[in-house]
Amino acid sequence: MNEKINALISEMTLEEKANILSGKDFWHTEPVKRLGIPEIMVADGPAGLRKQEEVKGALTTVPCTCFPSESLLACSWDTDLMESFGKAMGEEAGFEGVNIVLGPGCNIKRSPVCGRNFEYLSEDPYLSGVMAGHIIKGVQAEGVGTSLKHYIANNQEHRRLSVNAVIDERALREIYLKSFEYAVKIGKPWTVMCSYNRVNSGYVCESRRLLTDILRNEWGFDGIVVSDWGAVNDRVECLKAGLDLEMPSSGMVNTQKIINAVNEAELDIETVDKSVGRLLELIFKAVENKAEKISADIKDINHKRARKIAGECIVLLKNEQNMLPLSKSEDIAFIGMFAKQSRFEGGGSSHVIPTRLESAYDEMCKLLNREIPFAPGYSLNSDIPDEELIKEAIKIASGAQKTVIFAGLPENYESEGYDRKHMDMPASHICLINEICKVNRNVIVVLSNGAPVAMPWIDNAGAVMEGYLWGQAGAGAVCELLLGISNPCGKLAESFPVALEHNPSYLNFPGEDDEVYYRESVFTGYRYYGRKKINPLFCFGHGLSYTSFEYSALRLEAKVFDAGEDILLNFKVKNSGDRQGKEIYQIYIRNAEGELNKQASELKQFGKLELAAGEEKEVTVKIEGSAFSHFCTREQAFIVEEGEFEILIGASSEDIRLTAGVKINSADKVKKVYHKNSTIGDIKENPAGKILFKELEEQYPEAFEMIFNGMEDDGSDFRDKMIHYTVLRSLVYFSKGLISEQKIEELINILNNN
Structure with a gap:
């Protein structure tokens, strides 16, 4: 924080600090007039401003340009177009005196029947996050802030203020958080809007892990976190977690709770000052970046822009x-x-x-x-x-x-x-x-x-x-x-299933009472349909043209790469039809030999080419090394497993035109933890374990004859399978103590410390 803001904080009373952390009303922040701290205005805006102002004592909505919904915008797969759209929104917001546009939304489309899906971009976190990031860049280039929403897992409207979304850690990291991560890192939004719901039992607005550890410390977000309207459950706990601004005003109810918590030593004044400082930075940034002059014809101009944007989508x-x-x-x-x-x-x-x-x-x-x-x-x-x-x-x-x-x-x-x-x-x-x-x-x-x-x-x-x-x-x-x-x-940014029953969330949407289990885990949308070999009505990335396109000449600079190393690849796309057209190429990556639940194809790059009839262009694409990673719950980190991967290039998730295999060498090793319920098969998969187990067999031949008595080799896999899935503790019991528990513990300790 700069000296000006520190000086202002030092002059503010506790009451003023607590009061500024709640809205003045539905659309404005609270000013502190005696210190020259102004108010700023926010307005809804995923697809156009919904600015409300008071006229003769009644709230009136001001006519503004209605752009295509985000569900359609995403079908452009065009980051330049998203920035242009954002700039148009930013200009109109500036003209209307709006400082913060509440959008874009980049929640994942978990189910096709979520009532608010039209406000969201995609079922895929990469496409969703990248497109949102470029919308943010466009809006903020005009001196107007954005509020990226709804962080996080607000994937249904049913019981949205109280529902608990139970999500496994890998899905949370790779799907639901990842969409916001891309948007935050690409767009650098001035604000992030916290969602209503709970995640894994706790309210998002009270989760220090989500609001501070991940959003700020891991991703580098340096703006303010604002509540969705009415999302605050416990104001003091929210503040501790990193939620700065409550919207709208709670009429001094929650303000007084902050004052009481500080006076009763339940809340550090430093925590309050930190949020006040972030909010003051936002307020003065908004005021200082306000556009000086915007064309009075902006809404006529934006109508034409809206038509052009829709045509691209x-x-x-x-x-x-x-x-x-x-x-x-x-x-x-x-x-x-x-x-x-x-x-x-x-x-x-x-x-x-x-x-x-x-x-x-x-x-x-x-x-x-x-x-x-x-x-x-x-x-x-x-x-x-x-x-x-x-x-x-x-x-x-x-x-x-x-x-x-x-x-x-x-x-x-x-x-x-x-x-x-x-x-x-x-x-x-x-x-x-x-x-x-x-x-x-x-x-x-x-x-x-x-x-x-x-x-x-x-x-x-x-x-x-x-x-x-x-x-x-x-x-x-x-x-x-x-x-x-x-x-x-345009190409679809989500799958269209033949029937709702085909959707991976079908049996677990919208949940029961206040619990919804994301049992499909990372297999959202096309990841699920591809892995289950279910043909959707129209697949992710599908879209036709009045011309046709051919893909050819895929080249990679090498076939073997180290983990974390970027990969450059080249290929050609030709307009083989008789009229000008635009083609959206899509690049997917699949782990070809990993565990079953890591073998889904995942979008990792895309681009849009304009080609005249008969024209051919060579495309050079960089795939970042991180594209090959997955979240390891054991290590609590993204890692790259060594192995074979496939790079798939095509016109949709199902229309793959070019493929190439690469080998990734990696030092990332998931350390397996052994215990008394580990199987003999687990032990033998470890080279050291295989040697140790053979020594155990040689040391206790009578015990093993007793353990596997009756399991004669009859030519089937029965004996081998029974041995393979026998757990270590059984060796003690079936040998009647000839192999001691101490011996098993020694073997386990050696393997875990190897």
Whole structure:
């Protein structure tokens, strides 16, 4: 802390210190006017600002640009685009006088039915963390801070304020913490928002291990930790753990608890001063970095940016017989109320009042310079199929060459505050698609939904485009993609299972009462589907284009590397089609000979290339040595095991085009601890143990004849297996003491100290 802040802290009373560590109200920090300490403003912002201000005694939400949801943004796999998006958000926040944007969110998509999945980026920690990190960089480049949320394991809305997420240490480190680690190290957020829930019994907001030991000491985070709104359980314990700012104001309730704890020597004043100092640093950083002049046209500019961003993200899932792109000369019909009333954003704290809102129908008519046939097909007020609306839609579709159906999930199906019970679309949407497919073979379905849906109609539709929640300008972007004005290049940042029952968390989501067990461990999303050989409906990383791409000429600088050593590899990607396009390459690593639970392919690098028709580019990629590590619970550290690994390069997690094997030499050895319940097989796997056990057999031949009497070698594996899995203590009992417990202890001590 600098001299100015230290001087201010020395002048503050205990009451002022305790008071500043709680919000002034819902959106502002508490000022200390007598010392010239100003307030700063925060606002929700994962996909656009939700700035609220008081007008005539009532809170009013200010219209701001509604960008695509994070679920769609992640499908760009484009870090430059994420920084551009962040900068656009930062500029608008500065224009509105907002100092901290509450976002991005990088919780892992453990289940497709989490009600808030539209606010999160991916099921994969690397993609999630890297994309979040670059959003943060973009926002903060404009002098506006971010609040990376919700740290950690806020992966469901059901009982989110009290649920205890029981997560094994390896999964916690490799999946759930890792997403935030990437984001913190890449983006360096000004604040991190602590989640509501508990992890392994304790509230996250009271966990010194999570908030201080890992976040600050291991990762180097130097900003403030702020509570999610209402997440504080015990204010004093939170402060001790490293939670600096409580939001919103608790009306002096928790402020008084801090004062009492200091006066009663339950809380060190140094702990209070440390949090106050961090908060003052944030406040003055926000004030000093405030942009001086921002264009008054920023919201018009951002509307155009939002359209461009959406076009880079929307995913073409299916395109049989090149049904897309549409030709402007074709007779096209639009069916479905979403074509005129876009489902463009999620519900809850991310709900934005848009500055304007495009509809797909209006935008298509503009692009075609003519009116096109339309039928609503279903009611937005009912899930029950409406026979009259369907009859009208059938009549319209029967007279069209191609029919585009806009369907998906109504806003009340997914929101902050509750989870979905299933992956189904409304019956009215499903029935409409099925009936239209009976009268028109050229059906394109455009989906608007915050998270994966089941598609029982998929075989009947010729093409499917996933628009997620595309924001206020995404309708125009999807029309440009449908017509081929733009070429689709988005790829899924999560798997779409055929059925919810296929998801690895299915039996343990959302848990029972206040306990949810993450029994799938590290096998989230594509890791699970790949390991179990379950074909999802659409795999992680999947996305089509109107052109095609070929991969070739994979080269590595060597075949053998030392642990921790970076690997440079080269390969070529060629646009083998007849039009310009962008390809997202994905690089996965798999431990080819490790234990079964370490053999899942894991994303470790990705990139996006723009290629003209026929153009070929050589790609050079550095894979960091840490990409080969896993978290060892015994050593409580990330280690690299010596062995063979596969590097897999492809267009998706399942569409692998190039492979190469590498050998990693490593000094990281997991020291095995032996005890009386270790098996003879365990002992013999150790070279020293094999020698010691042979000496034991030679020293006590009568004992071993007694132990294994009746286990004759009959040509099967029975005798060998029985011996292999016999535990050491059994040697004492079965030999009736000929082999003593002291002898077994001597053998164990030698091995453990070897």
